[in-house]
Amino acid sequence: MDPTTKINIPESELERIVIxxxxxxGLQMARKLVKANYQVVLIDRNNYHQFQPLFYQVAMAGLEPSSIVFPFRKLFQGRENIFIRMAEVxxxxxxxxQLQTxxxxxxxxxxxxxTGADTNYYGNEELARRTLPMKSVSEALYLRNSILDDYEDALTTPSYDxxxxxxxxxxxxxxATGVELAGSLAEMKKHxxxxxxPELDVEAEFDIYLVQSGDVILKGMSAxxxxxxxxxxxxLGVKVLLNSRVESFDGKQVTLDDGSTIVSQKVIWAAGIRGEPLKGLPPESITYGNRLAVDRFxxxxxxxxxxxxxxxxxMEEPAFPKGHPQVAQVAIQMGEHLARNFRYRHLRGEEWEPFHYRDKGSMATIGRGRAVVDIPKPEFHFGGVMAWLVWLVVHLFAILGSRNKVFVFLNWVYNYINYNQSLRLIIRPRKVPAERTP
Amino acid sequence: MDPTTKINIPESELERIVIxxxxxxGLQMARKLVKANYQVVLIDRNNYHQFQPLFYQVAMAGLEPSSIVFPFRKLFQGRENIFIRMAEVxxxxxxxxQLQTxxxxxxxxxxxxxTGADTNYYGNEELARRTLPMKSVSEALYLRNSILDDYEDALTTPSYDxxxxxxxxxxxxxxATGVELAGSLAEMKKHxxxxxxPELDVEAEFDIYLVQSGDVILKGMSAxxxxxxxxxxxxLGVKVLLNSRVESFDGKQVTLDDGSTIVSQKVIWAAGIRGEPLKGLPPESITYGNRLAVDRFxxxxxxxxxxxxxxxxxMEEPAFPKGHPQVAQVAIQMGEHLARNFRYRHLRGEEWEPFHYRDKGSMATIGRGRAVVDIPKPEFHFGGVMAWLVWLVVHLFAILGSRNKVFVFLNWVYNYINYNQSLRLIIRPRKVPAERTP
Structure with a gap:
């Protein structure tokens, strides 16, 4: 497109904030700017917000994508100062x-x-090409389809190897992503x-490996x-390999740093993330992990x-001298805080308030009825069924929209009673069906 | 694959019926052969059964694909004589x-x-390439995505034309497909x-055309x-063009047989179907509409x-000298009847019973609270809210699985109260995200 073409957003006397x-x-910031004296433009490559903490349940056929994503236009219906554009910047x-789209x-x-973060392959092109990421609902759906496809193929593969x-x-x-995925795969294998x-010997033949470079899993949580x-x-039968790194993967076999190998065509890469800043920003703004260095404002x-x-x-602050963890809570609090600075201080010419992160704790779930929860103040850790229930409630409340809450809840109840996810469907949007007529 | 490779199904002393x-x-037949003294192999290109009558609601973002499809493996869990293979024959x-897959x-x-029927373009390659079909849930999903994509693009298209x-x-x-789709599009346009x-003038600018070659719509139903x-x-504001045929479509403009034109990039083709028999059957077995000529057995x-x-x-029978209508009821009754002939007569060497179709009536719905129902014996027609409720109940009961029933029902209730489908999501399975990092 001609770079002089202007995106079609009405002119306004208000200052324009583009998110x-x-x-x-980004979503939290836009919501907190509803009815503020700004014209707000929200640009995203998708037309929906994604609830990342439950991607692994989409991949494991426990939830539908639509239950954990929410269309932006519906969220902002009737909000006259918010403009939504689906585009890649x-x-x-x-x-x-000026932005180009x-x-x-x-x-x-x-x-x-x-713009968040994307999967980090640490420069290894082979791993980037051959492993499966899970950083979007589309990728989770792809992962689901490929797991189910491979089980179908296994049925007609007589050779054990x-x-x-x-x-x-x-x-x-x-x-958290790797652990929750491994736990939920192990549940699926079992139930x-x-x-x-029934034609396959699932118990004896299906193995789930979790490869972790450090000597603990869930490194950010308590010991x-x-x-x-x-x-x-x-x-649950997951083979956890600590202090191990993947050296290479040729599409059929994974080689670890101690020289040992695992035969598998399916490697899910959840080993790290890297910031995904926009092109055109000055090089000096980019710092550790490809992130953008920001001050307390x-x-x-x-x-x-x-x-x-x-x-x-x-961002470095006294309590977090090496920056904040890359989790949803930090993003939400930053979005809300920045919106407040714009809304209540910028327009009145007042001094901005610096950001301060309040850690509300962290949690992870590992299959049916098992989870771990860390609460920071007062410091307190617990696990088991109680932690699992807390995990369920917290995630249910965090999902946008009452319809989504109801559907996720019903799916969970259904899956819990039946030990049987019902969404084992390999569905791909397709225009023209494969040729079959004579 | 080497054509001498055998599909991996256990040898058995039972006769093998391949569906x-x-x-x-096909599904009804397999279900009626559960625990019969046959080895039954069900081959489908997908791993799920599709409930075709509600495809249009998937296309219109009212239902999720997963609510109207059902995985075969789950349906036949524990049924030892049924083997499922996902493959294209x-x-x-x-x-x-012998079959090749x-x-x-x-x-x-x-x-x-x-194998059912697929979209019939009556030999027009241009229409086959450029119009959108809706004969599978994947195609319905594709249609949904492309409608939503185009609305997004319209926002940044300043020129009216x-x-x-x-x-x-x-x-x-x-x-029925065209009428139900048009009705539901009109509802979406309205509500x-x-x-x-809000930036577009939907009322004035969005038009829905229904082009029908004959002088009535729903030709199979009562006048x-x-x-x-x-x-x-x-x-509902749909522009219905009777006695009109599409002559050509260049991707931007539809030309009708009277020479008039409609400007549109999106043409949905629901003008007919043709049988989709397997390759390798003798030419003399193929008859009207590319269907297979069968006797009463x-x-x-x-x-x-x-x-x-x-x-x-x-199949011709005295009451249907020109064959049966190509509807779900005929398929279900044939599947059940043929299974019974195999199960109760073939194994005992008894004479088979000829098929006889019992018409239970037909119905179609046109948006919120409006439908038409024809009942054949005693002949009776009705419309309006009552017909719409009948339509809802009949379809709800016909959907497989209690989970799917509950989810479809809740979606309907939700959409009815809110006038607001919530599934306006453009989701595609994707392995690697588009390049965006610097």
Whole structure:
């Protein structure tokens, strides 16, 4: 498209805040700017917000994508100062205060970079090409389809060795994503697969590996919770390999750093993330983990009128001298805080308040009836069924929209009673059916 | 794959019935053969059964695909004589009694062709390439995504004429699919789009055309119901063009047989279906509408041990001298009847009973609170809210699985109260996210 074409947003006398990315941070910021004296433009590559903590349940056929995502237009119906555009931002010109998108360019008075983070392959092209990521609901759906496809293929693979490639799954990364995925795969192996595939010896043949580089899983949590989570996973039959790194993966076999190998075609990569800032920002603004260095007011270093929040932002504060963890809570609190600075201080010419993160704790679930919870103040850790119930309630309340809450809740109840996820469907949007007529 | 490879199904002393296609007919047949003294192999290109009558609600973002499809493996859990294989059957060799699939070949003692029908473009390659079909849940999902994509694009299209191409929709075919789709699009235009796209003049700019070649819509129904349905559609603002045929469509403009044109990029083709028999069957077995000619016992003409049921079968009986309508009821009754002949008569060497279709009536719904119902004996037609409630109840009961019933019901209640489908999501399974990092 001609770069002089302007994105079609009405001119306004209000200052224009453009938010790029409608994840936890960007969405929270837009919501807190509803009816404020700004024109707010929210640009996202999708037309919906994604509830990332439950991606693994989509991948494991426990939830439908639609239950954990929410269309932006519906969220902002009737909000006259909010404009939504579905587009990929290709470039930012900080001098002209302008964004480039395939829909045309878009000027801004204030730019909020809330583009989050993407999977980090640490420069290994082979792993980037051959492993499966899980950083969007589309990728979770792809993962679901490929797991189910491989089980179907295993049925018609008479050779034991060939079958191992199809049924064994390797998860790399012992953070919350890897642990929750491993736990939920192990549940599926135990309760669902033997009924679906009576022709296969699921118990003996299907292995789930979790490869973790450090000596604990759930590194960000308490030692207590880490140990408990490890025990839960091992009870479920997951083969947890600590102090191990994946060296290479040729599409059929994973080689670890100690030279040992695992036969598998399916490697899920959850070993790390890296910031995904916009193109065109000055190089000096980019710091550790490809994140944007920001001050306590979320202003991006070396720029003017550009702010970053959430996973893509790197901010040091006294209590977090090495930056905040890249979790939803930080993004939400930054989005809300920055919106307040704009809404209540910027317009009145008052001094801005610095951001301060309040850690509300962290949790992870490992299969049916098992979870770990850390609460920071007063410091307190607990696990088991109680922690699992807390996990359920917290996540249910965090999901946007009453319809989604009801549907997720019903799915959970149904799956809990039946030990049987019902969404084992390989569905792909398709225009023209494969040729079959004579 | 080497054609000598055998599909991996255990040898058995029982006769093997292979059913190709798990639609209404094939699925019903397999269910009625559970625990019968046959080895039953059900082959389908998908791992799920699709409830076709509600595809249009998936396309209109009212229901999720998962609510109207059901995984075969779950349906047949614990049924030891039923084997499920996900594969495309590429060829049948009636002499060797063998099917070819990408998974290897499969022998049969009895072959049931339940492959249904696909969209009929009447040989027009241009229409086949450029219009959107809706004969599978994947196609319905594709249609949903492309409608929503086009509305998003319309927002950034300043020219009125260019915008018309994006927002106007042409539906070709005045059968149940076309009519239900048009009604539901009109509802969305009325209740949802003005709220989602306040920047566009939905009322004035969005047009829905229904092009029908004959002089009535819902041709298979009573004159009474046809007239009522037409009135309902016109009340909803649908532009119904009777006695019109689409001559050509260049991707931006539809030309009708009277020379008039409609500007639109989106043409939905629901103008007819054609049988989709397997490759390798003798030419003399194929008759009207590319269907397989069968006798009253569903035996395919010119073959042995090959049977056809449902939309792909063409059977004449005294009450239906020109064959049965291609509807779900016929397929279900044929599947059940043929299973009974196999189960209760074939094994005992008894004479088979000829098929006889019992017409239970037909119905169609046209938006909120409006439907038409025809009951054949005693002949009785009614419309309005009562018909709509009957339509809801009948379809709800016909959907497989209690979970699906509950979810469809809740979605309907939710949409009815809110006037607001919540599934306006453009989701595609995707492995690797589009490049965005610098």
């Amino acid at each position: 790029v990315g409608g994840g936890f941070g 290709t470039h930012v010109d900080p001098v002209a205060r 395939p829909l045309g360019h878009c000027n801004y008075d204030h730019l909020i970079v809330a 060939d079958r191992q490639e199809l049924v064994d799954i390797v998860i790399v990364g012992g953070g 669902v697969l033997p009924k679906d595939y 207590n919770s880490s140990a408990k989570a490890l025990k839960y996973l091992e009870d 979320n202003r991006v270093k070396g720029t003017e009128n550009i702010y970053a929040i959430g996973d893509v932002a790197y | 190709v296609g798990g639609g209404f007919g 590429t060829h049948v060799d009636p002499v060797a009694r 990408p998974l290897g070949h499969c022998n049969y003692d009895h072959l049931i062709v339940a 260019d915008r018309q191409e994006l927002v106007d929709i042409v539906i070709v075919g005045g059968g 949802v789009l003005p709220k989602d796209y 009474n119901s046809s007239a009522k349905a037409l009135k309902y559609l016109e009340d 569903n035996r395919v003409k010119g073959t042995e041990n090959i049977y056809a049921i449902g939309d792909v079968a063409y």
